[in-house]
Amino acid sequence: MTLKLLSSAVFAGFAAGLIAVLLQFWLVTPLLLEGEEYETGAKTHFEGVLVVVEDSEGNIVAPEEEAAEVAEEEENLMARHATTFFMNMVVFSGFGLILVAGFALAAQFGHQVTFHSGMVWGLAGFIAVQLAPAAGLYPELPGTPADNVVLRQYWWMTTVVTTITGIAFVVFGRGLVYIVIGAALLAAPHIIGAPHLPYYAGFAPPELSALFVSRTLFVMMIAWVVLGGVAGYFWHRQTD
């Protein structure tokens, strides 16, 4: 039984992790790297408008990148992307293990998960782990100053746990009381509110941050649906 739990979770985790990392490299990582250029000061918001560099003859100088530096950066980037690939597999295996534990718990109450219902479970996972916390703590582009990281982590974890519990109450609860308790759990972390700085101090242009947020959520939604579907498929197949 434990083997069934583990194998469904790991297969699904690797499949979803692979999809996630490929989509990230395509859609998210370029924005992340650009955000870092603003973080380190290599680029400045409103460049060319407010910050103008002129040479001795009064011509505007475009910022030049040194070739050697770029080559070295590319080499480091390969190692960096390799660790990102590996960490995605770890994270999605983790998500997969928790999701499949949920399948097993639902089975205790007579709910069977298949490929199709697994995708819905995945979507619920996306809502609980990504979308609901993002309503308080937006996905951060590097170079976004934010409140104390430990406080944010506590709020994030609390929100994920209450949202998972809230969804379970609303979906599986029998009767109005469960729905009311579930709704209260879903709302509670947002009523309390996420920790934020009392001022705005981001380095990157708002357009870049906005695109980063929407793409991050988009990519994670696809990956979660894949995770749920694949986990559901293996779970169902091993049950028959």
Add this chain to the structure above:
Amino acid sequence: MTTMTQTAAKADTGLLPIVSTALAGVFLIFFAGFAQATVFHDTAHDTRHAIAFPCH
């Protein structure tokens, strides 16, 4: 009869494997997503940002 036996087995996972599977997942996510030690943070930096975890 076979179906009944299977159904019984299905519902009889027991809490221990379920809890330990979930804990294994939490363990992985903690190190990849939350541990603040520099080595974990640096390795997982881009992943943490790309999956919308609070990073630094």
